Amino acid sequence: MIASHPNHCETLLLNEELRDKYRLVMNGIDWLDFPNGHLIRPRKIREKLQDKRIIQTDPRSGATIVQNAGNLPLLPKELQPLLPMILEAADNLNEMQRRALEDAEVDFTQNKVTNELRKLMVV
Numbered sequence: 146m147i148a149s150h151p152n153h154c155e156t157l158l159l160n161e162e163l164r165d166k167y168r169l170v171m172n173g174i175d176w177l178d179f180p181n182g183h184l185i186r187p188r189k190i191r192e193k194l195q196d197k198r199i200i201q202t203d204p205r206s207g208a209t210i211v212q213n214a215g216n217l218p219l220l221p222k223e224l225q226p227l228l229p230m231i232l233e234a235a236d237n238l239n240e241m242q243r244r245a246l247e248d249a250e251v252d253f254t255q256n257k258v259t260n261e262l263r264k265l266m267v268v
Contacts, residue, residue: 146187147238148224148231157234167230174223 194200
């Protein structure tokens with residue numbers, strides 16, 4: 146999904162050298178740039194991969210396990226140099242989301258405590 150929107154992927158590459166390398170590789174792969182209106186359906190993709198027994202998703206945690214990497218189709222050779230950069234962008238996105246959730250939890254807790262203290266002060 147990240148790879149289908151090169152601008153988003155590039156933004157998630159925090160290292161300038163990686164962004165430059167990414168731009169260079171993407172220069173010849175214009176067919177990878179999906180229009181903004183094109184919707185990728187991750188649930189359908191996941192279901193298809195599960196139906197083919199390529200991946201298995203733990204229903205409790207949501208963790209995904211690749212059952213048989215040998216069943217995965219080979220990447221076109223144009224995409225092979227992009228894969229490490231796409232994975233790096235995905236890791237960065239995951240880290241940003243984790244931090245945002247932690248920050249939101251702290252803010253929520255602080256607001257809750259502040260509101261409770263205000264209620265006590267009124268009494």
